[in-house]
Amino acid sequence: MTPLQGWSLPLSPHGAASLVPPPPWHFSGEALGIDFLADPRAVAEVLPEGLEPVGDGSASFVFCDWSSSADADPRVLADPTRGQYKEAYVALHARLDDKSVARVPYIWVDNDLSFARGHIQGFPKKAGNIAISKAAAVGKGGPRLESGSTFSGHVSSLGRQLARGSVTLAERAAEGFVPTAMRLPVWHTRLVPDLAGGPPLVHDLARNLVSDFAVADVWTGTGALELFPSEFEELAALAPLTLTGGFRCSVAFTILGAEVRAI
Amino acid sequence: MTPLQGWSLPLSPHGAASLVPPPPWHFSGEALGIDFLADPRAVAEVLPEGLEPVGDGSASFVFCDWSSSADADPRVLADPTRGQYKEAYVALHARLDDKSVARVPYIWVDNDLSFARGHIQGFPKKAGNIAISKAAAVGKGGPRLESGSTFSGHVSSLGRQLARGSVTLAERAAEGFVPTAMRLPVWHTRLVPDLAGGPPLVHDLARNLVSDFAVADVWTGTGALELFPSEFEELAALAPLTLTGGFRCSVAFTILGAEVRAI
């Protein structure tokens, strides 16, 4: 009997049913980010053991509109329902081994491939509805990539709005500028509980191995952000005390694998 | 007592609940179109009295990813869930008063503002799930705007896939080129049935009065298209016999009002 095929569930005779193909995975999209300072104690509380708080509560809330592809599965690129998705997340600044890193404690996404692929990375994804202003190339139906335009994003989950933010573009960033929220390595917790009652089957820290990072059309500006309470979330504890800026850019990278460390 | 406010339902004391604001409405988006020849008899059968078939069965299937705004309601631009939507439709070539016109017998959309606004125009919109490849500005997560890239679209409604199409880009169109499907005036049937049992409350032909039409980044290429049967549709009767091309462009226009003629 031929063994069942698939890097991830579901397994099937020819491997065509498998939800997540193996890396490398490629990502291209637009990011809208609002930088802010939250209560440093609230930031410290949501960091896992091993990550040290920076201490100033610096954080970013990011809305992304992604296209993705996978070398091992041409269907992800070919079909827009498969590879495209929107997500919204908060990224907190932290330190690991005395280097600047980031932690994404909460993230919402609207696509099952991205959900499952995220959990394999340790991205703690939940389902959400995410809306993000698109840039208009012509006409007045949407904001143009120009000074004074406002781009907005919001995310809801289980019928509750969780976050609303916007960036009013001020100026095109200098060549080579990369928003901080886009360049810090993100350390995740991989965690798989055991339904059989034992300790977690997987429990470690992991970060993505990334290559081919690129940005384009980077604009900076002023940000606005509100985080709302939900009995299903602890996001609101990270509400902005001070808004420190905003950005809007095109961004791309490739995920090759992961670096893991034990807890 | 102050009268209730609103150009459209719902009426409310301050007019803030109204779904559709009055024109002018502005539209900016991306269009992916596949040109084809259908059975000329099938095309003729779906034209209303008053429109003459061209005779060759020429038609286009178009997927659009829109942002929209309205002078009278800044919320449509400000909030991406309000003004953005995707739609898919078939456009048939016809003649009226010896001029080239188009008819859109079937169209699906994923947003209630667009649905209601469409019915006010005579666009016979139904709800659907529409997917369209986005252009990647950087990286390999999605198709780039370059020769050889394939952009795809599909639409489903009530769980049935109705159409799948794609365009493989060949070359950037010459300055000033506008795809036929984007430039023909579309004549709709406005129809409002009377629940009280009388004849239709509204029944006439209408076309949008359009200004500020613009295109950008127009590419042409080869198209592929399949239309599928559904017991809720008659779209499949318009299945392509010959594929005659394809395009992908950014497009914008403004709708100012309507020209109407009696039936």
Added chain:
Amino acid sequence: MTPLQGWSLPLSPHGAASLVPPPPWHFSGEALGIDFLADPRAVAEVLPEGLEPVGDGSASFVFCDWSSSADADPRVLADPTRGQYKEAYVALHARLDDKSVARVPYIWVDNDLSFARGHIQGFPKKAGNIAISKAAAVGKGGPRLESGSTFSGHVSSLGRQLARGSVTLAERAAEGFVPTAMRLPVWHTRLVPDLAGGPPLVHDLARNLVSDFAVADVWTGTGALELFPSEFEELAALAPLTLTGGFRCSVAFTILGAEVRAI
């Protein structure tokens, strides 16, 4: 040439594409309602000319989980995606010709047939996401139809939660009891704006002609309700000042047509 077929748009050669079939329409479902008193002035402000306020601000917020069918279109019954939908609305008590009537100023629904059918009646429907507790027949996965069980509902639109309510069942209602919110005739405003710039193409008052009304498994209890602000709504002005009860029942009726009166 055979004329195009369809009681409503879209018209098609065989009438199979038409979204809304003509009445009679049949409805069967479950209703969860919270009765309350709102600010009488806010209630009066949202009544159209012709309807008189009762004066005490009495109102109900109702969540419904419907199945529907149509004599002229067996597909509505046969396919669960076509005929089933959820809706949420507020009903205000009023008087017309010295009789008790109701007005539904705001309503949200999750199905395009119901949306379009509603607008034909004058129901001012907008799209929303509605969640309603189902009754569990066995087991502990959901609330049972028994004293002390709590049934909940909520509705969101454009990512904002608009209303959350619940009813904790106290006792099964006496034979023949019908909740007020289920038995008052509802007077709608039919309104179709003219894109060509003229006065509304349709503008009158209408109520459904209803037959075969039935209820079953009627429970009464205590209600809880919160209405939330949204910049797209004026619902929050009707927030409950006093909660006066709640109910949960199965309900059915048939819509045969409409009675109309000029404005």
Added chain:
Amino acid sequence: MTPLQGWSLPLSPHGAASLVPPPPWHFSGEALGIDFLADPRAVAEVLPEGLEPVGDGSASFVFCDWSSSADADPRVLADPTRGQYKEAYVALHARLDDKSVARVPYIWVDNDLSFARGHIQGFPKKAGNIAISKAAAVGKGGPRLESGSTFSGHVSSLGRQLARGSVTLAERAAEGFVPTAMRLPVWHTRLVPDLAGGPPLVHDLARNLVSDFAVADVWTGTGALELFPSEFEELAALAPLTLTGGFRCSVAFTILGAEVRAI
């Protein structure tokens, strides 16, 4: 520093953000099942090593409309968007240790809690849109629980319809009858790939430990079923060769944990 809380991701200071609470989990719902014989070779091919084919290709396609709750998280019961979901799956008959068991190679669901909870069990869930006829308690809006009524279900994913089935009720089942598809223990493959490039982090066979199983209102009848091809699935290989019956029932059970065996 207090450690982060949560049985599953996301971890948070107070554990309120965690998506999946620990068992026991309770399930109450309605199941609509079509029993059939598929190509025995196709059935054998999709069984994992360790499960033996029965040889006759016996299988069931099941549509379920669930409510769920969890002892450790009252929010799952209290909020209908959290605990309710629909799913569709195919169950194949097999043998393990010379006992009758089942295997669910493919399953689709419309809720992220159910998705993540399923993957913890080894249920290979993907996202889908599922529609299932509800039973009408009164009126003619939906099918009644009576002889001759037809209940339908369908599932689509990524815009493609994958399966459509129906059961026309013939008679109420005898007291104590439980449809085979509802009572066989289901053996899953738990599989968690390692992004760091190693062998799977988890790879074993598991079945749920179930208690408090109950059925009610069990009807049997004749089934109809179509499975459709999709380039993202291998479901169509299991298409029915012979239809052997159908059922519709209310059903409930509790999941306490899992029994696991190594591969």
